[in-house]
Amino acid sequence: MRAVVVGLLLLGLCGSGAQGEVQETETRDAGEETTKQTTPDIWAEVRALRDMVVELKVELRNVEATVKDSESQVDELKTELIVTKMQVEQLQRETSDLQTRLSSSETELLLSKSRIEQLERENAEKPKVAFYTALTDARDVGPFNTDITLKCSKVFTNIGDAYSPHSGFFTAPVRGVYYLQFTVCGHKAGLMGVYVYKNSQRIMHNGEWKEEAGLEFFTNSVVLELMAGDEIYLVLPSGYSVFDNSDNRSTFSGALLFTL
Structure with missing residues (x-):
């Protein structure tokens, strides 16, 4: 009877040990499988990040080129603005000169008109013979x-x-x-x-x-x-x-x- 009990106990221990080994083996296998699955995903993300970086660099170069073009256009616009401003100032001066001349011409015209009227009065008053x-x-x-x-x-x-x-x-x-x-x-x-x-x-x-x-x-x-x-x-x-x-x-x- 004592022998049977001892046997059962040994059998139980052996079963427990075997079961533990089995569980440990399954856990190790699952970890390896998880590692196997995780490692490829990380490299894929790295490659994706690398591709994004490359794309960002390309976009950055494009942005820099666009900025340079914009700066060049701004410089051209500034130059055109300066030229336009100079032309406007020149036109303003010419307009001022024209106004001065027009005013002078109007004064001369008024004087001439006054002189003509005077001559007409004198001629009208002058006897005609x-x-x-x-x-x-x-x-x-x-x-x-x-x-x-x-x-x-x-x-x-x-x-x-x-x-x-x-x-x-x-x-x-x-x-x-x-x-x-x-x-x-x-x-x-x-x-x-x-x-x-x-x-x-x-x-x-x-x-x-x-x-x-x-x-x-x-x-x-x-x-x-x-x-x-x-x-x-x-x-x-x-x-x-x-x-x-x-x-x-x-x-x-x-x-x-x-x-x-």
């Missing part, structure tokens, strides 16, 4: 045995009505300087010519001897200072002749140059 006449359509006039006043009957211009075809007198309406001109045509053989009178004073004599019949001309002019009421007229001297027809060959004309 001008005349142009021709002697006759009757052809030969003279010779006579006495001096006669030539009356130019054909009046083409008589601004200011200062010339009278009835008397042959030009009467100065205002004090001033006058330009007077006459043209004389001769046709008959003999003396041709005229006197020029101011009031009762003879101030000019133009004449010549014609050897034979035929048209011949001479022209003369005077510039005279006349008082208002002074009279200028042409006189045919005794023994002289002149000629005129529809071609207006003998004429008398004049105009006021300026008042005094």
Whole structure:
């Protein structure tokens, strides 16, 4: 009986030991398997991390390149901004100059306008005197045995009505300087010519001897200072002749140059 109990105890111990060995073996196997499974996962993660680092480096280089491009563009923009600013300043200066010139031109224009208005007023107030006449359509006039006043009957211009075809007198309406001109045509053989009178004073004599019949001309002019009421007229001297027809060959004309 004692032997049986001892045997059972030994058998139990042996069973326990065997079971412990089995468990220990299983645990060791499981650890090795876990180690085997874990080791490949770590290397995979390392490779993944390495790939990420590489990608990050590439992205970093791209970012750096982009930053450099941006900096270059910023520098170009700064340069363009400086140039634009200089151009704007230049335009501002030119605009200022133009405004100054425009202001000066406007001032000159106002002065010119004022001067023109003044001249227009002066011109409007200034007497207008001008005349142009021709002697006759009757052809030969003279010779006579006495001096006669030539009356130019054909009046083409008589601004200011200062010339009278009835008397042959030009009467100065205002004090001033006058330009007077006459043209004389001769046709008959003999003396041709005229006197020029101011009031009762003879101030000019133009004449010549014609050897034979035929048209011949001479022209003369005077510039005279006349008082208002002074009279200028042409006189045919005794023994002289002149000629005129529809071609207006003998004429008398004049105009006021300026008042005094």
